[in-house]
Amino acid sequence: MANDQSAQQPVWTKGERQLFRFAFLYFLIQAVPLDWKFYRDLFTIDWGTYYYRDLFNLSRYAPHFFGPVDTFANWAVVALIAIIGTIVWSLRDSKRTDYNELYYWLRVVLRYRLAIGVIAYGFIKLFPLQAPLPSISNLNTHYGDFTAWKLFSLSLGVVPSYESFLGLVEILGGLLLLNRKTTTIGTLIIIPFLGNIFMSNLAYEGGEYIYSFLLTTFALVLFAFDAVRLFRLVSLEQPTAPNRFQPVFKEQWQRYGRLALKSAFIFFAVFLYGYKTHAAYKTGPYLFPQTPGLPGAAGIYDVAEFTLAGKSIPYSNTDSVRWQDVVFETWNTISIKSNRPVILDRANIEQIHRDDTSRTYEQAGSAGRHYYSYQIDSIKHVLTLKNRNPNYPNEMLRLHYDQAGRQITLSGLNENRDSVYAVLHKINKKYLLNEAAKAGLRGTLKL
Known part of the structure; x- marks a missing residue:
C-alpha cells in the first residue's frame, strides 16, 4: 500500500512502537463509534427538516461507560482498554520495525472525526x-439571577455577527482537515479555537469542557505529525524534509472508492448539513x-391587581x-416574576431537540422567574399552564x-389549587438591544 519513499523512513525505537500501539488503540476507541445506538440513529436519520439536528447529535459521539x-x-x-491491548499487541508483534501505514490511517480517522465535530458546531454558529x-x-x-454559563451564552447571543465569525473560523479549520496537505494549517486554527472553548467552559461552568478537550486531543x-519538523524549520532554521508517506491504491475500485467516500462526506457533512442548518435558522x-x-x-406586563384565595395582596x-x-413571549411561554424561590435548571450542554417540551434553554440557568408553557382554548378563553422547569x-x-x-x-x-386573580397592564418598554439594531450606524439612539 505504501509508496517507495516508505523505505526512507527511519526505524522506530521500541519506545516509539509501544507508545504508538497505545495511542492507536486509545484514539481509535475514542473516535470510531462502537455503540450500537449510534448506528441505530445513523440508519434512522431524518432526511427532512431535522437532518441538521440528527447529524449534529451524531457528530457529538463519545464512548460512554458511566x-x-x-x-x-x-x-x-x-x-x-488501550493499555491491555498494547500489552497483547506488543507480545504478538514484537518484530515490527515501524507503523507508518497504521499511523497514516489513524490520522485519516482523526482528521475526519475532528472535521465533523468542528463543522457541526461551526454551522450552528455561522447561522x-x-x-x-x-x-x-x-x-x-x-x-x-443568571448562572455564569447563561451569562456567557447571552453575551454571545447579543452579537450575532461575532458568533457567525466564530462559526466561519471553525468551518474553515474543519475544511482544511479534509485535505492531507492542509491538515497542519487546519490544526493551527483549531487548537487555539478549541482551547479557548475548553477554558471558557471551565471558567463559566459550562458542560462542554470534556467534549471540547476530546476534540483538542485529536487536533494535537x-x-x-509535523510539530518537530516545524520547530526545526521555523525555530532552529535547519533544513527539514517533509514526511511524504502515503498509501498507493493500485486497484481502480480503491481509487474510485476513496473519491466516492470523500465526496459523500463533503456533500452530507458540509453542503447538505449547511443548507439544512440555514433553513432551520430561517424558521x-x-x-x-x-x-x-x-x-x-x-x-411585559405590570401586575396592577393581584388576589390570592380571595385576599387582595398589594x-x-x-x-x-x-x-x-x-x-408573554411570542411563542407559548409565560414567565412570572415573584420572590418565590426557583430551583435552578442547570442544563448547560448543547442539545438540539425536536419537541418544544424538551427546549428548556429559556429558563435554564435563570432564577427570579418561573417559566410556563401553555395551551390555548380560544373557545372557552382558557390557558392551561405547565411549569417548563423539570424540577x-x-x-x-x-x-x-x-x-x-x-x-x-x-x-x-x-399550582396550589388556590383561586388567583390578576390584572395585567402591558408596559410600553423599549430595549437597548432592539433600538440599537434599528438605529444601526445611521443616527442617535433614543430611548
Missing part, C-alpha cells in the same frame, strides 16, 4: 443558532419553542406569592383570560 453524562472516568476506561438573541424574559431578569495528535432558534403564543400578547418585592410582572414536573395552572387592548385579566387556580 451514564448519559460524559466524564473523564470514561477516558480512564478507554485508557485501561447564529447556538446562542440566540435573549428572549423578553431574559431581558427582564436581573443580572445576578494531528499537529504532532427561528431551535433553543426556543416553536408553538405560537397568544396572538397580540407578546410583551405590590411587594419580598412577598413570595405576589406576582410582580408577567411576560417542577407536576406544577400546573388553569387560568381564564380576558384580553382587551393592552390589558389582560387572568383568573383561575394556581
Whole structure:
C-alpha cells in the first residue's frame, strides 16, 4: 500500500512502537463509534427538516461507560482498554520495525472525526443558532439571577455577527482537515479555537469542557505529525524534509472508492448539513419553542391587581406569592416574576431537540422567574399552564383570560389549587438591544 519513499523512513525505537500501539488503540476507541445506538440513529436519520439536528447529535459521539453524562472516568476506561491491548499487541508483534501505514490511517480517522465535530458546531454558529438573541424574559431578569454559563451564552447571543465569525473560523479549520496537505494549517486554527472553548467552559461552568478537550486531543495528535519538523524549520532554521508517506491504491475500485467516500462526506457533512442548518435558522432558534403564543400578547406586563384565595395582596418585592410582572413571549411561554424561590435548571450542554417540551434553554440557568408553557382554548378563553422547569414536573395552572387592548385579566387556580386573580397592564418598554439594531450606524439612539 505504501509508496517507495516508505523505505526512507527511519526505524522506530521500541519506545516509539509501544507508545504508538497505545495511542492507536486509545484514539481509535475514542473516535470510531462502537455503540450500537449510534448506528441505530445513523440508519434512522431524518432526511427532512431535522437532518441538521440528527447529524449534529451524531457528530457529538463519545464512548460512554458511566451514564448519559460524559466524564473523564470514561477516558480512564478507554485508557485501561488501550493499555491491555498494547500489552497483547506488543507480545504478538514484537518484530515490527515501524507503523507508518497504521499511523497514516489513524490520522485519516482523526482528521475526519475532528472535521465533523468542528463543522457541526461551526454551522450552528455561522447561522447564529447556538446562542440566540435573549428572549423578553431574559431581558427582564436581573443580572445576578443568571448562572455564569447563561451569562456567557447571552453575551454571545447579543452579537450575532461575532458568533457567525466564530462559526466561519471553525468551518474553515474543519475544511482544511479534509485535505492531507492542509491538515497542519487546519490544526493551527483549531487548537487555539478549541482551547479557548475548553477554558471558557471551565471558567463559566459550562458542560462542554470534556467534549471540547476530546476534540483538542485529536487536533494535537494531528499537529504532532509535523510539530518537530516545524520547530526545526521555523525555530532552529535547519533544513527539514517533509514526511511524504502515503498509501498507493493500485486497484481502480480503491481509487474510485476513496473519491466516492470523500465526496459523500463533503456533500452530507458540509453542503447538505449547511443548507439544512440555514433553513432551520430561517424558521427561528431551535433553543426556543416553536408553538405560537397568544396572538397580540407578546410583551411585559405590570401586575396592577393581584388576589390570592380571595385576599387582595398589594405590590411587594419580598412577598413570595405576589406576582410582580408577567411576560408573554411570542411563542407559548409565560414567565412570572415573584420572590418565590426557583430551583435552578442547570442544563448547560448543547442539545438540539425536536419537541418544544424538551427546549428548556429559556429558563435554564435563570432564577427570579418561573417559566410556563401553555395551551390555548380560544373557545372557552382558557390557558392551561405547565411549569417548563423539570424540577417542577407536576406544577400546573388553569387560568381564564380576558384580553382587551393592552390589558389582560387572568383568573383561575394556581399550582396550589388556590383561586388567583390578576390584572395585567402591558408596559410600553423599549430595549437597548432592539433600538440599537434599528438605529444601526445611521443616527442617535433614543430611548
